[in-house]
Amino acid sequence: MSDLVTTEDLDSRLEKHRTELTGYCYRMLGSAFEAEDAVQDTMVRAWRSFEKFEGRSSLRSWLYRIATNVCLDMLNAGNRRARPMDLSGPTPVARAQLSARPEVTWLEPVPDGRVLPSVTDPAERAVERETIRLAFMAALQHLPPKQRAVLILREVLAWKASEVAELLESSVASVNSALQRARATLAESEPAATDTANPLDEEQKELLERYVAAFEGYDMKALTALLHEDATLSMPPYDLWLQGHDNIVGWMLGVGSVCRDSRLIPTVANGSPAFAHYHPAEDGNGHTPWALMVIEIVDGRITGINSFLDTDRWFPLFGLPPRLEKE
Template sequence: MDVLTDDLEKYRTELTGYCYRMLGSAFEAEDAVQDTMVRAWRALDSFEGRSSLRSWLYRIATNVCLDSLNAGNRRARPMDLTDPTPVAQARLNERPEITWLEPVPDGRVLPSVADPAETAVHRETVRLAFVAALQHLPAKQRAVLILREVLAWKASEVAELLGTTVASVNSALQRARATLAEQAPAASDAADPLDEAQKALLDRYVAAFEGYDMQALTALLHEDATMSMPPYDLWLRGHEDIVGWMLGVGEVCRGSKLLPTVANGSPAFAHYHPDPEGGFAPWALIVLQVHDGKVGGMDFFLDTKRWFPLFDLPDRLPA
């Protein structure tokens, strides 16, 4: 039985990546995979081997995710809900009825593969913009697109997994592609590993942010760069509004420290805020979208009690 358990466990990371793309939540994805493993372990005696163990696990995981999504779960980013807010009208409004798209550590969802092209696809398809676009698809279309386009399953394999026909799978894939084309998730620069120019960009970002040098910071941002702060629905676009926020309400972040990490296949930073009692306390997980050599988006995830333990980040920094 231990051997069989090990056989199941070796698929955990890729299954978590699949469930994360389906559900948009790191925590729900891990729960779904754990449920999958428990169901599989209990049913091992009935596994007849007519399909591969991997396919069998994906069938179970798909059913777990579809059950969750049928309950009405759909995750969003602030930019999915409203237009950008001019800084003069900016207010921090929580939307407790909204289930927000969540960041995820790369190590939880990106399995080690030998093929660089496959690695690039896996990284690109856990980026926040892509996972946000997936949320616009009906659940079964979402599963079809991920299995066909991300995991490169054959239409016949997907049809068998979903208990449907190849024609139905192809039709669902066509509709899913059309919806994604309308959403047009932003492109991002390849970053595995970072090249010298990307390393220099991130070094300059840290220096500008920690020095609170808005001129240096905006030099690194695209003109239409965005900034969001879940769980608040506020988001900003463009240099003027981002700087206006940073020098207004955001002025409390002056003197902060950044610690590098990675999230969603993208560069990220743990943001520590000056603590009046000394040292630096967790403030946000910042996930950057980088394309064409500049930063196109900054997502500040403020619920540090959830994110910092998930990313194995220190609970504070010394002075």
Template structure:
């Protein structure tokens, strides 16, 4: 076999694992962009050192070992990704102020297609989706890096304790102890539960249709009817978050009133329904990106709305149009690139 053919074969074998490795690194790092950087670094390291791979473990296990080391190195900087609700209590709308924090503060959304591999088993699919939810990944960030790796490998990816011990270069007893401590910490965080949405059932789709109609019509009575009483709303990169009907509606009819007349385009993020939010353009000739809205559905209602406002980052990542025309249709010539 020629060197070119060998190189192409290795590239193909490595690429087969890119999506699941990206999901793993995303859970570890809480950042979609850092996860892709970590996986690219993993691939480069694997390619350069493949001649040292002795085959005593599977290629997949070897790649996970490299990816884990890459993530642990990145996490040594000490930055923990968070949601606004992880940093402070809710703010009454009368006291609400928009204070921006640096980009590295925030947990980032991720497109499903970048991190969810095709899984035939419905139970495995449910676990994969549940464990990329924003609330779950935020809870993971409270764990020390090695505990985080142990919990993801054992609980999400269903690795055996002996396999994790080999990957981390430690003992089974140490892995079991780390898992026990990680479970206890995660139980204290109590990430909010959400309704299964794979696929959306008829009632969930109706809920989303009514959400779009209420938001685009800026009908606050209709919107609040769709929200849980304890629903939350956040707007990274601002640290402000609101809770409850009165505060959310007060914001949307106050500072948020600039969103009146917007258009929503459906997408998916973090295993849940999401929308690209387009705001009327200043020239009146269409609609421009405003936010990526990630919804949490709970008990048949909307339990959380996370508005990610840095559209220059999120819209290209999610392959969303860069503009809509007056009719609310994508302007093909300016569509976002992947």
């Protein structure tokens, strides 16, 4: 297929790259909504400057160059998105207080379908999922913007150093140096190797089924048996996070006891198993949204429960129902 496209079919050609560009911008920015804004800006810039595109590079490379510049401009504002665990130590449940921080503080979840293009190579598919995990995304946020771009292009998307140098209008030596520095930074805060969700093996499926039964039944003994001893619970936009069986169970039997009689509906976020968490409705008729719960699993135990509470943002993005009717 020729990369010398006409304006008549440009729109359809651009759209073919939307998902992979959104994945790239998401890894750069840490926000599903900012990533979609960045891609839309990229598409608009591509339309406006298409007459200057002379086919010296591929259309895909040209779009990545535009998207990179858009992301670097957005990151120049200095925002670095984080998880609660990146900002403070764990809080003992006895001293736990809910303190919200602005939306722009937090690393945001994303539906896999928005950022992972359809690929047939199992190894490539595994890398795609691995590199949108919350832990990996949080580690990327420690990198300066240009190092982040180099690492994603080279290690995630498997671009050649010469291709990245051309995109960044830099030298191969500069790209290789940036990659070395990025690798060194990630090595200092190496992301935990949590399990990805697709496909789940039988052990993982059984673990998640037991988790749903324990949570919906509010059986703390059964829940504790599923948690790693150092498991964490976080609840953005609150900066509080808890660690360990006693603190998590103490929270759920105290302030968190409003979660009794909840319903969990399975979904997938950030390449990981997730649940739409619904509370009993105040009017007593069915259940209403409470949180998007992203689960992290290592070696057959749950190591992280990440509950994103801004359901007005997350449930529509994930295509989740606004209410569960009473059965």
